[in-house]
Amino acid sequence: MSDAPRKMTLRDLRKLYDDGERIVSLTAYDTLTARFVDDAGVHLILVGDSLGMTMLGYPTTVRVTLDESLHHTAAVVRGVQHALVIGDMPFLTFQVSPEEAMRNAGRYLQQAGADGVKVEGGREIAPTVRRLVDVGIPVLGHIGLLPQKVVGEGGYRVYGRTPQEADSLMEDALALEAAGAFGIVVESVSAAVAERITGGIKIPTIGIGAGRHCSGQVQVIHDILGLFEAFVPKHTRRYGNLAQEVRRIVAAYRDDVRDGNFPGEENSWK
């Protein structure tokens, strides 16, 4: 039997969780990047609707369409051999009705080849999560800061800072667990509350800006690569400065072309 790592399954993810191993997750939006991420042994690749800002130049995630998300999810799937690939259902593709959510979610598996979908929300979408899970669509929940509601909420903030909000997040997590979600992204939630949620449910929590006690962590790949230049969000850590490197390379190419140093002899056919 080959020792090469095979495609992850939800059962493998569950085993990591049961064994107390931390789950590693990153976003990716294209084939080549997905291949790098997969080769590094990341367990779960999320084709987040952060796609809107990282790849498409939108101000928020709200303008991402189902077709755009499916297009990028399929590209990621083509680059992945091992990791689980989860497509992030965009704004208004799962909130209108469970039937519509089911038809749209099905396209991630059938058309894009994903292993499941992520949906934002707590108790209010639990019945939809139940329907998706019942027809065989694995669902990753998402509570705390919900980027698709950021416009309505009036901006970004940390959740769970009052006892009422902490209790409400806990109820959301329990509702998603009861509805059959295989895990829950917990975003921008105070560390103590995220720890309480993690200890209070029996499915993995995957934190972003939720402290170190979640079952795993997810980051937007552009943040850790240092491709996003405007500022470093508090929840992230830059492991490099690719933006600077890309600028350096492009400027070097520009200068070589201008100065007649590119192409060289080695780049030309005699």
Ligand code: KIV
């Ligand atoms: O869209 C996204 O990338 C996400 C992660 C930040 C969890 O939802």
